[in-house]
């Protein structure tokens with residue numbers, strides 16, 4: 001089994017006394033900044049004027065322009081949208097990086113696909129939480145954490161790996177586990193997971209189930225409870241103890257259905273499609289399409305986003321969640 005690092009394995013001194021510039025204050029940025037600050041590290045934030053700038057100031061951070069923050073940083077963590085990073089890197093980050101400082105990312109996309117080519121006089125590393133930023137913060141506050149991958153692309157100081165692990169510890173990841181990877185492995189597996197299993201796979205599965213039930217005449221509320229709300233409860237059991245833990249808790253009827261019907265829905269044909277998705281990630285076809293979509297102003301992205309928001313499951317879900325005070329408030 002690969003070496004997984006925990007708090008006891010990591011020397012936090014590798015980051016102590018260093019100034020960390022968090023560039024971006026969104027899902028990941030706000031979590032990294034607040035967790036690192038709570039872990040005793042010196043954090044500044046680099047942003048443009050606007051909503052995030054105001055929010056970061058309200059939350060007590062020393063907020064500067066991106067260039068000004070990078071100039072004083074020993075570690076610059078780029079937590080901008082992937083599609084926006086190259087432009088900001090060229091205009092405000094590249095020429096302000098201190099020699100022997102570190103340039104860091106939470107996803108390897110732009111370095112792996114050569115959209116950002118780092119200078120030769122800085123360390124370059126990755127600390128990629130394996131979970132949404134808002135839960136990186138929420139779990140930290142709950143004395144827990146989200147696991148993270150770390151990787152070193154360039155090590156001019158000889159300390160890149162130690163600084164990366166100390167950074168991962170600072171955001172709480174070492175409470176859950178920190179595992180070494182490469183920019184290629186993190187990029188390709190993260191893109192695959194979010195497309196074919198997690199976000200893309202799950203939303204497609206939930207919508208198909210919801211539509212199958214409602215089109216057969218069942219109540220949308222029943223379909224919502226069965227296909228979306230209960231999904232969390234089932235996955236929670238898998239999160240806590242694997243599939244065997246979930247199967248222990250469900251009925252034998254459900255377990256038999258799991259065994260005989262599940263593979264009729266998700267099967268070797270599905271795996272073949274997954275293989276195609278992975279190949280298009282590995283050969284750069286997905287990355288090229290995403291870069292071109294953004295260069296064109298996101299026409300398809302916006303059209304699909306609007307259509308998805310108008311799916312019948314959205315309205316019934318909002319109505320039911322409003323009546324459940326215990327459901328965590330939406331993150332916006």
Ligand SMILES: NC(=O)C1=CN([C@@H]2O[C@H](COP(=O)(O)OP(=O)(O)OC[C@H]3O[C@@H](n4cnc5c(N)ncnc54)[C@H](OP(=O)(O)O)[C@@H]3O)[C@@H](O)[C@H]2O)C=CC1
Pocket residue numbers: 023024025026027028029046047048049050051052053066078079080081082084088106107128129130131132133134
């Ligand atoms: N979302 C997630 O949970 C995960 C994300 N990642 C990675 O983390 C990185 C950040 O993603 P994410 O947190 O989702 O990003 P978000 O879209 O949530 O946040 C982006 C932040 O960048 C700021 N920003 C955007 N453009 C500029 C600019 N030109 N100059 C200065 N600031 C700017 C935004 O501020 P403004 O208010 O001004 O728009 C905002 O604060 C990405 O590489 C992503 O792949 C990795 C793991 C999980």
Ligand SMILES: CC(=O)[C@](C)(O)C(=O)O
Pocket residue numbers: 129130131132133190194198199
């Ligand atoms: C939360 C996470 O890790 C994702 C789905 O890969 C992302 O938001 O980029």
